[in-house]
Amino acid sequence: MTQSWPATEIARMILDGFDSYREHFRGITLGARERFEQAQWQEIQRAAGARITLYEEKVSEVNGWLREGFAAAVLLDVEQWPLVKSAYIRLIDPRLDDELSETWYNSLFCSLFSHDLISDGCMFIHTTRPAMRSHVRAAQTRTYPLDGNLKGLLGAIFADYPFSVPYGDLEADLRRLEEQLRECLPDWVCKDPALVVELFSPVLYRNKGAYLVGRLFTQDEQWPLVIPLLHREGHGIEVDGLITDEAEVSIIFSFTRSYFMVDVAVPAEFVNFLKRILPGKHIAELYTSIGFYKHGKSEFYRALINHLASTDDRFIMAPGVRGMVMSVFTLPGFNTVFKIIKDRFAPSKTVDRATVIDKYRLVKSVDRVGRLADTQEFADFRFPRDKFEPECLAELLEVAPSTVALEDETVLIRHCWTERRMTPLNLYLEQASEAQVGEALEDYGQAIKQLAAANIFPGDMLLKNFGVTRHGRVVFYDYDEICFLTEVNFRHIPPPRYPEDEMSGEPWYSIGAHDVFPEEFPPFLFADIGQRKLFSRLHGELYDADYWKGLQAAIESGKVIDVFPYRRKAR
Numbered sequence: 001m002t003q004s005w006p007a008t009e010i011a012r013m014i015l016d017g018f019d020s021y022r023e024h025f026r027g028i029t030l031g032a033r034e035r036f037e038q039a040q041w042q043e044i045q046r047a048a049g050a051r052i053t054l055y056e057e058k059v060s061e062v063n064g065w066l067r068e069g070f071a072a073a074v075l076l077d078v079e080q081w082p083l084v085k086s087a088y089i090r091l092i093d094p095r096l097d098d099e100l101s102e103t104w105y106n107s108l109f110c111s112l113f114s115h116d117l118i119s120d121g122c123m124f125i126h127t128t129r130p131a132m133r134s135h136v137r138a139a140q141t142r143t144y145p146l147d148g149n150l151k152g153l154l155g156a157i158f159a160d161y162p163f164s165v166p167y168g169d170l171e172a173d174l175r176r177l178e179e180q181l182r183e184c185l186p187d188w189v190c191k192d193p194a195l196v197v198e199l200f201s202p203v204l205y206r207n208k209g210a211y212l213v214g215r216l217f218t219q220d221e222q223w224p225l226v227i228p229l230l231h232r233e234g235h236g237i238e239v240d241g242l243i244t245d246e247a248e249v250s251i252i253f254s255f256t257r258s259y260f261m262v263d264v265a266v267p268a269e270f271v272n273f274l275k276r277i278l279p280g281k282h283i284a285e286l287y288t289s290i291g292f293y294k295h296g297k298s299e300f301y302r303a304l305i306n307h308l309a310s311t312d313d314r315f316i317m318a319p320g321v322r323g324m325v326m327s328v329f330t331l332p333g334f335n336t337v338f339k340i341i342k343d344r345f346a347p348s349k350t351v352d353r354a355t356v357i358d359k360y361r362l363v364k365s366v367d368r369v370g371r372l373a374d375t376q377e378f379a380d381f382r383f384p385r386d387k388f389e390p391e392c393l394a395e396l397l398e399v400a401p402s403t404v405a406l407e408d409e410t411v412l413i414r415h416c417w418t419e420r421r422m423t424p425l426n427l428y429l430e431q432a433s434e435a436q437v438g439e440a441l442e443d444y445g446q447a448i449k450q451l452a453a454a455n456i457f458p459g460d461m462l463l464k465n466f467g468v469t470r471h472g473r474v475v476f477y478d479y480d481e482i483c484f485l486t487e488v489n490f491r492h493i494p495p496p497r498y499p500e501d502e503m504s505g506e507p508w509y510s511i512g513a514h515d516v517f518p519e520e521f522p523p524f525l526f527a528d529i530g531q532r533k534l535f536s537r538l539h540g541e542l543y544d545a546d547y548w549k550g551l552q553a554a555i556e557s558g559k560v561i562d563v564f565p566y567r568r569k570a571r
Contacts, residue, residue, distance in 0.1 A: 005077075006074065007086070007087045010070065010075070010087075011085075011087035012091065015092065017061065021055065021058040021104065024054055026263065029262065031047060032205035032261035033205065034164075035205075036210050037164045041208055042560060047261075055107075059104075066112070075112065081121075081122040084122075085123065089128055097266070097267055102127055103124070106123045109122060110123075116380075141200055141201060142199050144196065144198075144199070145195070146192070150182075151174055151175070154177050154178060154181075155174055161212060165237055166236050174239075177241075184245070185216070189216075189218060196216070199213065199214035204290075205260065207563070208562060209564075210228070211229070211252070212226070212227040212229070215277045222277070224245075224246055224278060225277075227239060227243075228243070243566055246277075246278065248567065251471055252565045253274070253281065254469075254473075256370045256469075259288065259293065262290055262291075271283055284296045293364075300418065308387055311333055313332060313333040315330065315393075316330060316332065316389050318337050319427065320427060325345050325351065325480040326478070327340050327396060327400055336418050336421055337418070338416050338418055339419065340400050341357070341415070359483075360479050361377070362482065363479055363482070366455075367563075368454075369456075370450070370473065371454075371475055372475065372477075373467070375417045381412070381416060382413075384411070385406065385411055422469055424463075424468075425463045425468055425474060428440060440468060440474060441531060441535050443474040444466060445542060448461060449539070453551065455486060457487075457488050458482055460480075460481045463526075465478035486556060487514060488514055488552075490517075490548040492545045493509070493517050496508055519543055521542065521543050522535075522543060
């Protein structure tokens with residue numbers, strides 16, 4: 001190692017690129033308030049997509065800077081990169097977003113080198129940042145003591161959160177919020193002089209909503225608090241409710257939702273704040289929920305390798321019907337499934353590998369409206385062979401030999417996606433009570449309708465392609481046939497020309513590549529006659545081509561349909 005090797009210069013260029021990324025990321029994020037105030041709903045969707053693609057665009061740009069600034073023989077001398085890492089650590093130590101900058105460095109390293117060269121000496125497999133510290137009062141928060149007047153406390157909150165558009169009827173909203181708060185909390189809490197509301201100062205924005213997020217606490221207890229705001233065009237800002245139930249707040253921050261836009265100066269402290277009010281959430285999911293999905297991926301990977309190192313857990317095939325395109329395996333003690341593309345698809349599938357990859361990447365950039373499971377894409381996972389049950393490894397090697405390889409005692413997974421593990425809906429219904437069946441089928445129909453409202457058509461709507469979350473929500477998770485709703489040609493089945501047509505095993509009408517006949521859904525979706533009849537009563541309009549055409553017309557006219565991530569109270 002010579003002193004002239006430009007480790008510090010390379011580290012500085014990587015960090016300059018990170019600063020450029022963060023500046024552009026923050027610029028898009030800060031525009032969220034104005035987009036909300038001006039009701040620019042379509043622009044909100046475009047901004048969300050642009051912010052997601054920004055990361056890879058900036059990594060590619062900085063990769064170009066490095067290749068232009070340093071000779072290949074110098075830049076690609078991997079044996080010198082521990083020096084770059086050391087120099088980079090010195091540069092990021094004073095930062096308030098240092099954990100994100102480690103992930104950025106890893107992305108640049110992986111853009112330059114083969115994954116065979118990944119090591120903790122050259123990059124940040126394990127973080128060098130100190131653990132998140134507990135704070136008596138989280139940074140960037142505002143506190144509101146009770147002072148004996150609940151309505152006064154609520155009024156003080158909204159005085160601190162003005163918009164360029166006035167509140168439509170704040171007095172009525174405050175009365176309603178006070179009633180809801182008294183309903184949500186025990187009587188003694190609302191009278192406790194020690195009651196305090198603590199809110200994160202910046203507003204969180206997503207889709208057509210804005211959210212105040214924080215907690216209520218006394219000396220002995222605490223509750224999460226989310227206050228959603230809507231902009232009713234022509235009627236001002238409306239306070240849409242008050243949510244203190246941890247399960248409902250968890251759903252708002254779910255892995256099935258699009259990412260919030262929120263200006264966060266110290267990401268680790270905000271995530272720590274969220275973790276305190278949502279202790280069941282992993283920090284990977286919380287980072288992802290506020291747009292730092294690449295760092296969420298880093299935290300997920302670290303949790304995975306720590307789990308494998310500290311338990312006897314072994315990979316098994318995931319429960320459920322085997323997929324025709326994807327093979328799915330899981331760790332029983334780790335709430336995730338791993339999905340790989342098979343080398344050969346079932347004959348009924350007309351997609352190819354490249355199309356499947358495009359479909360899964362599409363899900364990252366669309367509005368998931370609480371009904372699509374977020375995914376993380378990985379390349380070149382390496383696991384010890386003894387971490388696989390023999391039957392699982394044998395099946396993976398058989399169905400996807402181009403993706404799964406055995407290298408001595410190491411299993412190489414060249415390409416896979418991870419998703420949150422759920423109970424497949426078909427398996428859930430087999431074990432469910434009559435009441436649970438009714439609730440699940442009601443939510444299954446709502447999932448289809450809400451996806452359609454977001455311009456998403458699942459394609460293959462079989463029960464096995466939907467899962468049930470721990471909160472009982474039905475979520476779609478199989479994306480090889482997903483497409484935009486506006487790409488589909490919904491048709492009524494033409495009447496038979498002759499009596500013989502109805503007796504024929506072949507259709508008497510032409511069928512185009514994008515044609516869908518909703519009248520055919522009932523026997524296709526439900527083998528169980530009772531479930532079929534129940535679903536027809538709950539959501540029979542889904543069997544009518546005109547229903548789908550109406551949604552298409554609304555979307556094509558520019559309408560962004562409301563899909564709320566919380567239960568709304570009747571006014």
